[in-house]
Amino acid sequence: MSKAVILLSGGLDSTTVLAIAQSQGFECHALSFDYGQKQRSELNAAKAIASEFRAIEHRTMRICLDDIGGSALTDPSLEVPKFNHSGEIPITYVPARNTIFLSFALAWAEVLDAQSIFIGVNALDYSGYPDCRPEYIKAYETMANLATKQSVEGDKIQIHTPLISLTKAEIIQQGLRLGVDYSMTTTCYQANDKGEACGECDACVLRKNGFDQADVSDPTHYQ
Amino acid sequence: MSKAVILLSGGLDSTTVLAIAQSQGFECHALSFDYGQKQRSELNAAKAIASEFRAIEHRTMRICLDDIGGSALTDPSLEVPKFNHSGEIPITYVPARNTIFLSFALAWAEVLDAQSIFIGVNALDYSGYPDCRPEYIKAYETMANLATKQSVEGDKIQIHTPLISLTKAEIIQQGLRLGVDYSMTTTCYQANDKGEACGECDACVLRKNGFDQADVSDPTHYQ
Numbered sequence: 001m002s003k004a005v006i007l008l009s010g011g012l013d014s015t016t017v018l019a020i021a022q023s024q025g026f027e028c029h030a031l032s033f034d035y036g037q038k039q040r041s042e043l044n045a046a047k048a049i050a051s052e053f054r055a056i057e058h059r060t061m062r063i064c065l066d067d068i069g070g071s072a073l074t075d076p077s078l079e080v081p082k083f084n085h086s087g088e089i090p091i092t093y094v095p096a097r098n099t100i101f102l103s104f105a106l107a108w109a110e111v112l113d114a115q116s117i118f119i120g121v122n123a124l125d126y127s128g129y130p131d132c133r134p135e136y137i138k139a140y141e142t143m144a145n146l147a148t149k150q151s152v153e154g155d156k157i158q159i160h161t162p163l164i165s166l167t168k169a170e171i172i173q174q175g176l177r178l179g180v181d182y183s184m185t186t187t188c189y190q191a192n193d194k195g196e197a198c199g200e201c202d203a204c205v206l207r208k209n210g211f212d213q214a215d216v217s218d219p220t221h222y223q
Numbered sequence: 224m225s226k227a228v229i230l231l232s233g234g235l236d237s238t239t240v241l242a243i244a245q246s247q248g249f250e251c252h253a254l255s256f257d258y259g260q261k262q263r264s265e266l267n268a269a270k271a272i273a274s275e276f277r278a279i280e281h282r283t284m285r286i287c288l289d290d291i292g293g294s295a296l297t298d299p300s301l302e303v304p305k306f307n308h309s310g311e312i313p314i315t316y317v318p319a320r321n322t323i324f325l326s327f328a329l330a331w332a333e334v335l336d337a338q339s340i341f342i343g344v345n346a347l348d349y350s351g352y353p354d355c356r357p358e359y360i361k362a363y364e365t366m367a368n369l370a371t372k373q374s375v376e377g378d379k380i381q382i383h384t385p386l387i388s389l390t391k392a393e394i395i396q397q398g399l400r401l402g403v404d405y406s407m408t409t410t411c412y413q414a415n416d417k418g419e420a421c422g423e424c425d426a427c428v429l430r431k432n433g434f435d436q437a438d439v440s441d442p443t444h445y446q
Contacts, residue, residue, distance in 0.1 A: 063286055068327070070334035089372045096330035099370045103326045104291070107319035111293035136369040143362035147322045149312045152353045 001027040003114035004160070005105045006055070008032050010045030011187040012207055013120035013163055016175035018053050020162045021118045023178050029112060030055040031105055035097075036066025036074045041195040045186040052184065061104060070095045073189060080190045080198075083205035089128050090202060092189055098131035102140055102159070109157060110150045118160045125168035125210060127202045137161050168210025176216065183219035196223040224250040226337035227383070228328045229278070231255050233268030234410040235430055236343035236386055239398035241276050243385045244341045246401050252335060253278040254328055258320070259289025259297045264418040268409040275407065284327060293318045296412060303413045303421075306428035312351050313425060315412055321354035325363055325382070332380060333373045341383045348391035348433060350425045360384055391433025399439065406442035419446040 004026040050058035072078040188197035211218040227249040273281035295301035344355040411420035434441040
């Protein structure tokens with residue numbers, strides 16, 4: 001079995017990615033981050049989901065992105081905004097978050113001797129974050145293949161993004177086929193301690209619209 | 224004044240880089256990592272050096288690379304080897320270390336609205352680490368310029384590597400011209416709590432040879 005590191009936030013997208021990686025026969029090593037996010041309850045979801053999908057291992061690493069700030073997800077003085085269609089990158093963007101997450105995944109993959117990293121980025125029904133776009137992922141993969149001892153020795157790393165060109169509805173349909181129970185997932189940017197969603201932020205509205213468009217009853221627990 | 228984030232380990236190279244960035248007129252924000260390294264005393268050196276060179280700010284971030292392991296610098300069960308000329312990448316290589324360090328620097332640079340990151344990589348008198356090579360740095364910069372909100376808005380980030388094509392002797396000569404007191408720096412991979420060097424590891428021998436070749440008395444405190 002090939003090994004893979006799966007970035008797992010506990011949300012709808014990354015949970016679907018874990019289910020896809022499992023269905024493709026990868027030995028899954030799930031990685032979550034306690035990075036000072038307001039929606040810290042997503043980590044409970046990640047733990048339960050990693051267990052449900054029989055990940056070989058699940059690690060949660062503490063990194064202090066709240067010390068760096070610059071985002072409504074990590075700075076208590078910035079309010080998480082309601083969904084809007086401005087087209088601008090919203091203040092829920094966390095500086096260099098995916099770059100940092102992928103870099104820890106790269107380090108762990110090297111130690112595990114894994115050649116695959118899975119990340120649930122999506123460039124259709126998304127918040128407009130630059131580090132979710134295909135051109136960013138491609139550039140990251142190129143860099144990663146120059147960064148490590150593993151790559152110098154000829155074992156190429158691949159960044160898998162199975163959701164990148166799917167709509168939220170298509171993601172949900174694929175997950176349901178693979179047995180995902182979306183009531184276990186926490187997507188909301190300001191989920192409370194029980195993992196209940198606000199229903200109003202970008203992440204909630206994109207998710208809610210996805211269930212509508214997939215013609216699936218929304219299993220989300222709202223506050 | 225342009226702002227810059229300076230990766231500062233407290234060693235010879237990164238201290239010289241801080242001196243260079245200051246001499247070029249940058250407002251310097253120094254960043255160190257407590258990453259579970261054996262040579263943790265280098266952090267004391269970094270603190271003193273940041274103060275000596277009047278960095279605007281110096282931060283030390285805790286990240287648990289010792290949980291990931293895979294290196295003689297972070298794994299207590301792996302001994303730091305003596306210098307040898309095998310040409311292979313030594314076990315002091317820390318998986319994806321520069322990628323992780325640069326990624327935190329990128330995040331901080333974005334919050335500071337800085338367009339410059341300085342890193343003391345060197346591809347001549349070095350240990351053969353893949354993430355010190357010019358092609359790696361170039362790929363990192365390309366990726367970074369697709370990763371952030373700042374880059375999407377047109378503010379390009381530049382990774383400065385002023386030492387990349389210098390010999391250790393040339394680095395020392397440049398640092399001395401800029402007033403660096405190398406007795407303050409800690410380079411050894413297994414420096415003791417007082418910052419005293421073993422004199423036998425790769426880092427020590429490359430440094431010692433540098434002072435020899437520069438015809439400068441070696442100010443290192445040895446154990």
